[in-house]
Amino acid sequence: MLVCLSMAVDRCVCHRVTFAALKEMAAQTGGGIDDLSEATGCSTSCGLCRPYVLLMLKTGRTSFRLLSAREARAILDEEASRRPGSGGA
Numbered sequence: 001m002l003v004c005l006s007m008a009v010d011r012c013v014c015h016r017v018t019f020a021a022l023k024e025m026a027a028q029t030g031g032g033i034d035d036l037s038e039a040t041g042c043s044t045s046c047g048l049c050r051p052y053v054l055l056m057l058k059t060g061r062t063s064f065r066l067l068s069a070r071e072a073r074a075i076l077d078e079e080a081s082r083r084p085g086s087g088g089a
């Protein structure tokens with residue numbers, strides 16, 4: 001498989017929903033990642049979009065360069081630490 005590393009990441013490929021559409025939905029509903037996942041399926045299949053969706057919710061950006069595995073892990077770990085019962089902030 002050929003992967004273009006310079007391509008922007010702007011959607012959940014599995015569920016064909018753009019981060020722009022997710023951003024609009026979040027703005028209208030006030031929902032977080034779990035609400036967006038429940039409504040659209042984003043982040044519920046391969047999960048590769050999850051750090052990007054979290055970054056979108058945090059920054060408002062809807063298009064990203066490809067994150068390194070380390071960057072994606074840090075974003076996911078930060079989210080996990082914020083979840084109730086995690087003992088985090």
Ligand code: FES
Nearest residue numbers: 012013014047049
């Ligand atoms: S890209 Fe979003 S679940 Fe696979």
